Amino acid sequence: MKIVCIGGGPAGLYFALLMKKLGPQHDITVVERNKPYDTFGWGVVFSDQTLDNMRQWDPETAAEVQQAFNHWDDIELHFKGRVIRSGGHGFVGIGRKKLLNILQSRCEQLGVKLVFEQDADSDLDHKDADLVIASDGINSKVRQRTPEVFQPDIVTRPNRYIWLGTKRLYDAFTFLFEKTEHGWFQAHVYKFDEHTSTFIVECPEHVWLAHGLDKADPDQSIAFCEKLFASNLQGEKLMSNARHLRGSAWLNFQRVKCANWWQHNGHSHVVLMGDAVHTAHFAIGSGTKLALEDAIELVRQFKTLGDTAEQIPQVLRQYQAVREIDVIRLQNAAWNAMEWFEVCGERYCDQLEPEQFMYSMLTRSQRISHENLRLRDKAWLEGYEAWLAQRAGVSGARPPMFTPFALRSVTLKNRVVVSPMAQYSAEDGRVGDYHLTHLGARALGGAGLVMVEMTSPSADGRITHGCPGLWNDTQTQDFARITRWVHTQTDAKIGLQLGHAGAKGSTCRPWQGAGMDQPLPAGEAEANWPLIAASAQPYLPNGQVPRAMTRADMDRVKQDFVAATQRAAQAGFDWLELHCAHGYLLSGFISPLTNQRGDDHGGAFANRLRYPLEVFTAMRAAWPAHLPMSVRISAHDWVEGGLTPQDAVEVARAFKAAGADLIDCSSGQVSAAQKPTYGRMYQTPFADRIRQEAGIATMAVGAISEADHVNSIIAAGRADLCAVGRPHLANPAWTLTEAARIGHTPLSWPRTYVSGKSQLEAGFARERAQQSATRGD
Numbered sequence: 184m185k186i187v188c189i190g191g192g193p194a195g196l197y198f199a200l201l202m203k204k205l206g207p208q209h210d211i212t213v214v215e216r217n218k219p220y221d222t223f224g225w226g227v228v229f230s231d232q233t234l235d236n237m238r239q240w241d242p243e244t245a246a247e248v249q250q251a252f253n254h255w256d257d258i259e260l261h262f263k264g265r266v267i268r269s270g271g272h273g274f275v276g277i278g279r280k281k282l283l284n285i286l287q288s289r290c291e292q293l294g295v296k297l298v299f300e301q302d303a304d305s306d307l308d309h310k311d312a313d314l315v316i317a318s319d320g321i322n323s324k325v326r327q328r329t330p331e332v333f334q335p336d337i338v339t340r341p342n343r344y345i346w347l348g349t350k351r352l353y354d355a356f357t358f359l360f361e362k363t364e365h366g367w368f369q370a371h372v373y374k375f376d377e378h379t380s381t382f383i384v385e386c387p388e389h390v391w392l393a394h395g396l397d398k399a400d401p402d403q404s405i406a407f408c409e410k411l412f413a414s415n416l417q418g419e420k421l422m423s424n425a426r427h428l429r430g431s432a433w434l435n436f437q438r439v440k441c442a443n444w445w446q447h448n449g450h451s452h453v454v455l456m457g458d459a460v461h462t463a464h465f466a467i468g469s470g471t472k473l474a475l476e477d478a479i480e481l482v483r484q485f486k487t488l489g490d491t492a493e494q495i496p497q498v499l500r501q502y503q504a505v506r507e508i509d510v511i512r513l514q515n516a517a518w519n520a521m522e523w524f525e526v527c528g529e530r531y532c533d534q535l536e537p538e539q540f541m542y543s544m545l546t547r548s549q550r551i552s553h554e555n556l557r558l559r560d561k562a563w564l565e566g567y568e569a570w571l572a573q574r575a576g577v578s579g580a581r582p583p584m585f586t587p588f589a590l591r592s593v594t595l596k597n598r599v600v601v602s603p604m605a606q607y608s609a610e611d612g613r614v615g616d617y618h619l620t621h622l623g624a625r626a627l628g629g630a631g632l633v634m635v636e637m638t639s640p641s642a643d644g645r646i647t648h649g650c651p652g653l654w655n656d657t658q659t660q661d662f663a664r665i666t667r668w669v670h671t672q673t674d675a676k677i678g679l680q681l682g683h684a685g686a687k688g689s690t691c692r693p694w695q696g697a698g699m700d701q702p703l704p705a706g707e708a709e710a711n712w713p714l715i716a717a718s719a720q721p722y723l724p725n726g727q728v729p730r731a732m733t734r735a736d737m738d739r740v741k742q743d744f745v746a747a748t749q750r751a752a753q754a755g756f757d758w759l760e761l762h763c764a765h766g767y768l769l770s771g772f773i774s775p776l777t778n779q780r781g782d783d784h785g786g787a788f789a790n791r792l793r794y795p796l797e798v799f800t801a802m803r804a805a806w807p808a809h810l811p812m813s814v815r816i817s818a819h820d821w822v823e824g825g826l827t828p829q830d831a832v833e834v835a836r837a838f839k840a841a842g843a844d845l846i847d848c849s850s851g852q853v854s855a856a857q858k859p860t861y862g863r864m865y866q867t868p869f870a871d872r873i874r875q876e877a878g879i880a881t882m883a884v885g886a887i888s889e890a891d892h893v894n895s896i897i898a899a900g901r902a903d904l905c906a907v908g909r910p911h912l913a914n915p916a917w918t919l920t921e922a923a924r925i926g927h928t929p930l931s932w933p934r935t936y937v938s939g940k941s942q943l944e945a946g947f948a949r950e951r952a953q954q955s956a957t958r959g960d
């Protein structure tokens with residue numbers, strides 16, 4: 184085969200040498216616009232795992248790379264005058280020049296033709312090639328020639344960064360944070376050879392503009408950075424070797440991904456590789472790793488399927504299918520890490536203390552969890568756990584999930600909340616033995632707080648005929664029986680969620696067959712009832728059309744909420760939550776998708792929030808001052824034109840000002856057109872943002888299913904509490920089980936269940952020992 188690689192970066196060179204090794208008969212040329220042995224850039228990072236991979240494919244290259252390596256384990260943070268260091272992170276750094284030189288000389292050794300100082304304008308310049316590898320980097324001309332084929336999706340990110348070097352040698356991957364009068368700057372620093380360290384300086388666009396860096400030439404920018412980081416640089420200079428860049432040397436990161444990675448251009452097959460097809464932000468390192476692994480995968484496919492011209496289409500199809508998955512995974516983690524650095528100035532730097540800031544930074548990609556950190560550096564993590572426990576008023580290291588949390592006069596024994604979950608099992612709004620058993624079991628199961636499902640302040644505010652209510656004394660006594668039981672038999676607290684269903688009322692129970700949120704079918708013994716909502720708009724197209732509320736309706740509903748609040752206090756609840764989420768009545772006022780009112784309760788944001796705040800304020804006045812109140816919101820409508828996470832910060836601020844103690848951050852279910860992005864802990868970013876930006880305690884909820892998730896969220900300060908829903912349906916003793924799973928044995932169990940404790944713990948201990956043996960710890 185005749186193969187031409189356009190671009191002699193890591194992707195093109197490594198593919199060329201591996202392919203030549205696989206089939207020396209192939210005629211392989213690398214065309215590079217730069218001079219031989221001349222390249223730009225400082226150090227690149229990759230993991231031990233990438234090197235192991237390289238070792239399998241070409242031990243000679245791997246050995247040379249290993250020789251030139253700088254391996255380091257520690258991450259060091261310099262922040263607010265403190266230096267915090269943790270170990271076990273295992274990085275490898277090598278100079279980009281050095282790496283390319285190794286690859287170039289290995290190519291020459293194997294017989295790959297290297298053509299330098301030739302700018303290849305197009306893949307069509309090589310019509311006689313069977314295969315053209317477009318390894319021409321982020322601004323790939325080959326990709327740009329036929330964007331309709333490759334369908335690149337390019338997102339330019341808001342932060343500015345400049346890629347510098349320094350002779351100051353750092354013995355850890357070092358992160359420096361400096362505050363200026365206009366905002367925060369950070370530097371990502373690592374040594375990559377015996378004489379030099381990479382020094383990347385980054386800041387938000389508005390900070391960069393405020394300092395006039397858009398008008399600075401590279402020398403002025405370097406002088407600025409030297410001054411900013413002077414105390415750390417200890418007299419060393421910063422250097423740029425990006426003289427080829429015109430104007431300002433500050434760049435915006437561009438995230439590239441492509442729907443299609445290859446095509447036949449009428450003469451040759453063309454395939455994108457490395458930065459040409461995908462980029463990964465330097466916050467996670469590294470594009471080089473992806474480029475090398477692309478090359479390996481393409482050669483693996485030729486090796487498996489046959490290295491002949493006939494096999495090319497099949498090889499390319501398989502190459503994309505396999506690589507795409509790994510690349511998306513890495514790009515997602517890189518995206519989280521990149522976003523963390525984009526917002527850290529506003530969101531974390533001023534809010535978090537150095538210890539917690541370090542934890543938040545280490546877990547920024549959300550790929551590294553609490554237990555991963557324990558494997559990396561147990562001593563550091565235990566020190567941090569002890570610090571966190573002390574902040575929560577207890578001594579000694581313990582998993583963050585098991586630190587207490589106090590609001591007003593109520594102290595929860597831990598950070599786990601049984602999320603409110605409708606059971607559709609009430610009669611005439613009355614809770615009975617079913618609820619006593621259901622809630623009682625969960626209160627015994629170890630959670631700090633058990634929330635009762637959405638309970639309506641009036642009969643017409645229920646979702647279904649099976650939903651509970653709190654509009655009469657009998658219902659109050661039924662609830663009092665449950666709270667009494669929980670308080671006498673367990674050390675859990677119990678809370679009530681009050682909510683009015685609005686446009687989503689009068690539906691059938693989920694098991695009644697018509698489907699979720701569907702009105703009751705005609706002819707049922709239980710009849711539909713008329714609905715009220717912010718606007719006369721049904722939730723589902725075939726749903727009942729509610730009547731838009733009048734002022735008189737609003738006054739009546741507010742009074743119902745206040746009366747139900749008083750009854751909740753009489754019933755002995757420890758905690759009250761107002762349901763302003765999921766498209767129910769109050770949520771329907773807040774979202775622009777469901778509120779079409781023309782009066783002073785519709786339109787502008789402040790108008791839409793007015794009635795929910797009015798209800799909340801009246802309830803807060805009726806609820807005992809020593810007890811906490813939370814508000815559940817949908818922090819994202821997941822619909823274009825709907826409420827955004829940024830709006831949710833404003834919603835939280837308004838409820839905070841009205842006396843809310845905590846925001847319970849759910850999302851969606853406001854519009855049937857929603858397109859949520861599900862995933863593990865997918866709503867936690869809303870809790871995180873609101874906690875830091877609105878300065879109020881938050882509860883995270885949604886796909887939090889392991890102790891490791893709860894520990895990571897609490898330890899990073901992304902939320903104060905974690906609500907766990909569906910896992911509690913499967914296992915009422917979820918908290919006790921998770922404690923045993925992670926080996927937190929000091930936890931006390933209900934005295935009646937103690938005999939089950941050691942057996943469960945021993946089973947999990949065996950599992951952990953087996954896992955540890957498999958890992959070779």
Ligand SMILES: Cc1cc2nc3c(=O)[nH]c(=O)nc-3n(C[C@H](O)[C@H](O)[C@H](O)COP(=O)(O)OP(=O)(O)OC[C@H]3O[C@@H](n4cnc5c(N)ncnc54)[C@H](O)[C@@H]3O)c2cc1C
Pocket residue numbers: 189190191192193194195214215216217223224225226227228279301302303304318319320321323324346381456457458459465468469470471474
């Ligand atoms: C200048 C520069 C400096 C970098 N520095 C670092 C760093 O210090 N640390 C780090 O972790 N990552 C760095 N990166 C990013 C990282 O190296 C990339 O993610 C990785 O190199 C991707 O490998 P690649 O082979 O796909 O692309 P690249 O490394 O970008 O290689 C593409 C090659 O194609 C050549 N080329 C482009 N167009 C043409 C054309 N039309 N004709 C001929 N040749 C062409 C370019 O000169 C370049 O050599 C740098 C990238 C660049 C371009």
Ligand SMILES: Cc1cc2nc3c(=O)[nH]c(=O)nc-3n(C[C@H](O)[C@H](O)[C@H](O)COP(=O)(O)O)c2cc1C
Pocket residue numbers: 602603604605606636637680762764815849884885886887906907908909910
């Ligand atoms: C059966 C069921 C009933 C629910 N009922 C309510 C409810 O009454 N009030 C509420 O705010 N959320 C309700 N939810 C949402 C949960 O409280 C929780 O936010 C959601 O299930 C996501 O958490 P999870 O992934 O841990 O299950 C319900 C969820 C389920 C599965």
